[in-house]
Amino acid sequence: MTSLRPCGAGRGRPRDEAREQAILDAALELLVEVGYERMSMVAIAARARASKATIYRRWTGKDELVVEAIRRRGVDDIGPTDTGSLRGDMLDTAHQMIDHVSRDDAALMAGVLLAMRKSPDLAATLRSQMIEAKRCVGELIVQRAVARGELCSPAAADVFNELAPAMVFSRLLITGEALDDAFIEHMVDDVLLPLMTAVGADSHWRRVS
């Protein structure tokens, strides 16, 4: 998918992999800083100390470049530390989510949300990177809690995976409220824990997942 490699067996000077990475890095930085629309190819080239020709030799345009930049960004691996309790694990995970999300993803999301509405390719890549890749986190936390003997609703992992990102993104993108400790405790104690440790009323969780 790195695209546009000529079929030739490698006659002349080979492509410099470092240039490719520099361009992708520059694209990602600019995407975060100014957003998809305002990001220009000249700016990417300048930041990567590359020429436009070097960019267009690899990708056909901005869309393709951005998709690959996001795709290769690598998943933000959140490794929730085992704190000894479900509540502690969730507080820790929430902290990690927020630390990571505020650094990059918020601006990135805002920058490409509009582009997502036009380019399904970009939307799919971004969603897979940011959402699905994080689904394992909820499962891990719940698994530990069950092993510990803490009471957990069978849909507890789904509760976490659906509500935690929703609440964080809502604050971050929409209301603009602070993502401080008070919010994290509020989220964990008033929303997540009550739902995850409840026994009944989880009829739809499996269906909707």
Added chain:
Amino acid sequence: MTSLRPCGAGRGRPRDEAREQAILDAALELLVEVGYERMSMVAIAARARASKATIYRRWTGKDELVVEAIRRRGVDDIGPTDTGSLRGDMLDTAHQMIDHVSRDDAALMAGVLLAMRKSPDLAATLRSQMIEAKRCVGELIVQRAVARGELCSPAAADVFNELAPAMVFSRLLITGEALDDAFIEHMVDDVLLPLMTAVGADSHWRRVS
């Protein structure tokens, strides 16, 4: 705030209020369709059947025009019908929220989310229009439920006002999942009702509100 009115007492031809409204309408339509960045003044003028001069006579630039367009858009008044039960009221309200939100607000949000990060003026206007204006809805629903004798946590209104928009926007903007009946029932039965009818664990709700 309609701006730029000349101080003169009304000597020559008066401004046509209808032109102003046409321009604001056109701006809002285009904002929804193509987003803030891609929306051009020429396009606004063309759609409003106005000349650019007529626009620049009233507003200094795109920013000011968009802020006023959103400000004057009027609040989307959701009037939750009294269905006889808290659950029914919430299902109905959620339906109304989604009907209204998918028509305009999602694209509008996506269109201006990035601009919000640059223009605090725009951000404040938009937030006040879309979020704070809807806060009375939760209060009304809970008020009715209490009057009916249905058990409600003291923070029930806050639960509704925080979680319902967060879950809807998350689906709409981030995950892109369907906002169908299954989702609404899931939200009401698995999240909102359990939290709103619970008795304890609402320590933070008042603080954070």
Added chain:
DNA sequence: TCAAAACAGTACGGTACTGTACCTAAAATT
């Protein structure tokens, strides 16, 4: 040694938008 490809740099035409400046017509006040 020589051809081939990649490289940074740059120039180019084409396109699109911005904000201003005009034009003529229309609508109001004095």
Added chain:
DNA sequence: AATTTTAGGTACAGTACCGTACTGTTTTGA
């Protein structure tokens, strides 16, 4: 009637960007 301001329409310079096409220069394989 004369004046003033709005109105739609259009032309204009200035700017920015895109994607291509050219410079030499460098790095490889044949």
